[in-house]
Amino acid sequence: MYIRQNCIVVISLIVIVLTPIQAISEQSTQWRLPEGAKARLGKGLINDISYSPDGKTLAVASSIGVWIYDAQTGEELDLLTGQKAWVLGVVFSPDGKQLASHGQGYHNSFYVYDTQTWMIQHTLTHDEDRYFISSVVFSPDGLVLASCGSLDNTINLWDSKTGRRIGTLKHNPKGSPSARDLTFSPDGETLISQSTDKIIFWDIKTLTSLQTLSVPTNRSLYSMALSPNGKLLAGYSSNKRESFIYFWDVNTGRLQRTIEAPESWGLRFSSDGENLLSASYNDPVHVWDVKTGRLVDTFYAGESRGVAQGIRGWAFTPDGETLALASYAGYVELWDAKTFRLLHATNITRHADTCNSVAFSSDGKMIASGHGDARVRLWDADTGDFKRELIGHRSNVVSVAFSPTENRLASGSYDRTIRLWEYNKTTISFGGFGGGAVINTGHKGVINAIAFSPNGKMLASGSSDGTTRLWDVNTGAHLRTFPPMDSVIVESVAFSPDGEKLASGGLFDIHLWDVNTGRLIHNLNREYYSLGGQSIAFSPNGKMIAGIFEADLSEWDRGDRPPPGDGIGLWDVDTGKLLRRIRTGRTWSIAIHPNGKTIVSSGGFYDMETGGHLHTYKGGSRSLAFTPDGETLASGGYDGTVLLWDITPTGAPVSPARDASGNTLSVDVNGDGDVNVLDMVLVANAFGKSDPDVNSDGDVNVLDMVLVANAMKDRESNVAAREIFFKNHIQPILAERCAISGCHAAPGVAGLDLSKYDTFKKGGANGPAFVAGNGKGSLIVKRIDGGGMPPGGPPLTTDQILFFIYWIDQGAANN
Structure with missing residues (x-):
């Protein structure tokens, strides 16, 4: 429930919270941002592309949603984020009025958008699958949608106009491979489903199988394609040693030809049916003559950039004259579909792989x-503007670091090299030392991390071969090798602020070395917890070092629950003593604010002195970094993007504590990332006990209750001080929790359609959903504040409820 207490306790602790600012102008970098982020750099990894039937629009399925582009200019038109997971596939209806998307996520649903408004029209859900939908296709007349799930052995047929399920097909018995791809015959009377062990032809009218094609034993079928005239079916099959493309006669089911082929993730016939194309993430596109099975051409994406690349998506224009390729590096090129020669690059760029x-x-x-x-x-x-792309590494770039003293950038890669790049304010120029730009490190394993010394003269590299090495930046000379760690793999390295010590973090331990002598100073305490060295950091004063830990399940000998989840460990650098452990939940990266008082993990901010939880942000990340002035946090994610967060100091009241075992507590008593009435209930039910003792006075009493209530009130004040926007704050909640669930998408339960602003404003059978200027008195707030809505899931968080209240109080504009 929203805050009803009036008790306020003045607490002077200054903490860090995230608030949006207007420093970056409204553009695509700000579309559909997580709450609190001010910009997104990059557009996410491309997984599929599809042209609208009129060729004017290109839909790009990405790791952050569906991007809608003007196909002629490459201008971004919209970003669809109804699906709260990676989007793996998109397809337009034959009339262009609908767009279906499907992808990852444990909600076994896919989405159909109205292409006039780009709002969700239908959310269609499989009954059994609890993973993701692997394929969605429209029938040629556009009246039927077919879908199959990655763990679901059924195929569902849907009325595309009403969203009603009209049929179900069983591709395989439970426990056998499920259908992973679907395609309709050109006349729409037959649906073809493909799993790793077979292909089945179905009669759509009778819902019965017509014929089954099998693949040889010990081979798995991974993709298929039907020729434009519907007479020939191609399938790609592979085992650990070899791979093949099969050609079947659709009418007879007879295998016509088998050709040996390289690894491929997809097949596609040319518009005239004379060629078959096979795609790869790493290898070139191969072009095969359908009549002879002969390889007639190969070509890489990336020619416009001078770098050969595999592809992640492709689509022919509706007229069949042009082939669009989405390269692994995240840009789209156009190729002549007859000659397979590059025409030109498009303005569709900045779609990148995982940001490490x-x-x-x-x-x-x-x-x-x-x-x-x-x-x-x-x-x-x-500004968030993309400036330049540096090309040179041959594999995954896992670590980047700027020199603290020179205009120099270093990058470390799985190719076992370090590259140095020199730059100035207006241009990035490839430079280096001793006439070369590459340090061939000699590591026997991949490089996982690099770091500059504070004076910029040395560079450290950590490798999966277990060693940490030092390099002279100016000459490239090898200075020292620190011996292998107990955990074998070095995942992170960091210099102390004075440059005298070097920390190397591994899977199970963190070693602290003397830079000058190579002596091991400390093997940091792992008595209670096995460490995860994916990320380590020194405090600005050099007195503490932070690292990620994981709970040691060997200690779990009780019959109730295992130990709490992962978190951060803080050690005294001089003594090597573990100072405290901070429970954060699963995290991959940490960074310490320049003020030395706050540490951030992949999901929240914590006070380094007390371990108290200060603030939660929804930007789960693989890498974190603060600006030198501490005003901005950057988080790089698995989705390939970098999110920028504005950091503003405020006087939020927080009084965390630790329990008898040394584990940290805070006003977020239940650790759900939100301070609300549930935390107060936990405290109230524990009166007279010793846990959860928020203020560490040895007793759970009304003082602990006051601290929690005060934090709730302060959170309300923080939200009230901000300008709330419908598109950034309200619409994403409605889409995720109300409209997508199916209850209040058109036409909506009780006539209430929450899929767009106009129908939300209109309300339903029970009257207007809100009255501008009266947040607490509006119907929508009364329903969500009591916790009863939305049904079938967790209630909205305190912040989310406050967003509705103050957006309505501020006039409920369509902003």
């Missing part, structure tokens, strides 16, 4: 991000 590392330049004006597509990307930290 992010760093700010010493002046805070530039951001570097290292990606899984072997690229380093440079961004303007103030």
Whole structure:
């Protein structure tokens, strides 16, 4: 429930919270951002592309949603984020009025959008599958949608106009391979489903199987394609040693031809049916003559950039004259579909693979991000503009670091090299030392991390071979090798602020070394917890070092529940003593604010002195970095993007504590990332006990209750002080919790359609959903404040409820 207590306790602790600002102008970098983020750099990894039937629009399925582009200009038109997971596929209806998307996520649903409004029209859900929908196709007349799930052995047929299920097909018995791809025959009378062990032809009218095609034993079928005239079916099959493409006669089911082929993720016939194309993430596109089975051409994406690349998506224009290729590096090129020669690159760019590392330049004006597509990307930290792409590595770029003293950037890669790049304010120029730009490190394993020394003269590298090495930045000379760690793999490295110590983090331990002598100073305490060295950081004063830990399940000998989840460990650098453990939940990265008082993990901010939870942000990340002034946080994610968060100090009341075992507590008593009435109930039910003792006075009493209530009130004040926007704050909640669930998408239960602003404003059978200027008195607030809505799921968080209240109080504009 929303805050009803009036008790306020004045507490002077200054904490860090996230608030949106207007420093970056409204553009696609700000579309559909997580709450609190001010910009998104990059557009997410491409998984599929599809042209509208008129060829005017291109839909791009990405790791952050569906991007809608003007196919002629490459201009971004919209970003659809109804699906709260990676989107793996998109397809337009034959009349272009609908767009279906499907992808990952444990909600076994896919979505149909109205292409006039780009609002969700239908949310269609499988009954059994609890993973993701693997294929969705329209029938040629557009009246039927067919879908199959990755763990579901059924195929569902839907009325595309009403969203009603009209049939179900069983591709395989439970426990056998499920259907992973679907296609309709050109006349729409037959549906073809493909799993790894077979292909089945179905009569759509009778819902019965017509014929089954099998693949040889010990081979798995991964993709298929039907020729434009519907007479020939191709399938790609592979085992660990070899791979083949099969051609079947659709009418007879007879295998016509088998050709040996390279690894492929997809097949597609040319519009005239004379060629079959096979695609790969790493290898070139192969073109096969359908009549002879002969390889007639190969070509890579990336020719417009001078770098050969595999592809992640492809689509023919409706007229069949042009082939669009989405390269692994995240841009779209257009090729002649007859000659398979490059026509030109498009303006559709900045779709990148996983962001493994992010760093700010010493002046805070530039951001570097290292990606899984072997690229380093440079961004303007103030505007969010993409500046440049650095190409040179042959594999995953896992670590980037700016020199603290020179205009120099270093990048480390799985190709076992370190590259140095020199730059100035207006241009990035490839430079280096001793006439070369590459340090061939000699590591026997991949490089996982690099770091500059504070004076910029040395560079450290950590590798999966277990060693940490030091390099002279100016000459490239090898200075020292620190011996292998107990955990075998070095995942992170960091210099102390004075440059005298070097920390190397592994899977199970963190070693602290003397830089000058190579002596091991400490093997940090792991008596109670096995460490995870994916990320380590020194405090600005050099007195503490932080690292990620995981709960040691060997200690779990009780019959109730295992130990709490992962978190952060803080150690005294001089003594090596473990100072405290902070429960954060699963995290991959940490960063310490320049003020030395706050540490951030993949999901929240914590007070380093007390371990108390200060603030939650929804930007789960693989890499974190603060600007030197501490005013901006950058988080790089698995989705390939970098999110920028504005950091503003406020006087939020927080009084965390630790329990008898040394584990930290805070006003967020139940650890759900929200301070609300549930935390107060837990405290109230524990009166007279010793846990949860919020203020550490040895007793749970009304004082603990006051601290929680005060934090709730302060959160309300923080929200009230902000301008709430419908598109950024309200609409995403409605889409995720109300409209997508099916209850209040058109036409909506009780006539209440929450899928768009106009129908939300109109209300339903029970009257207007809100009255501008009267947040607490509006019907929508009364329903969500009591916890009864939305049904079938967790209630909205306190912040989310407050968003509705103050958006309505501020006039409920369609902003």
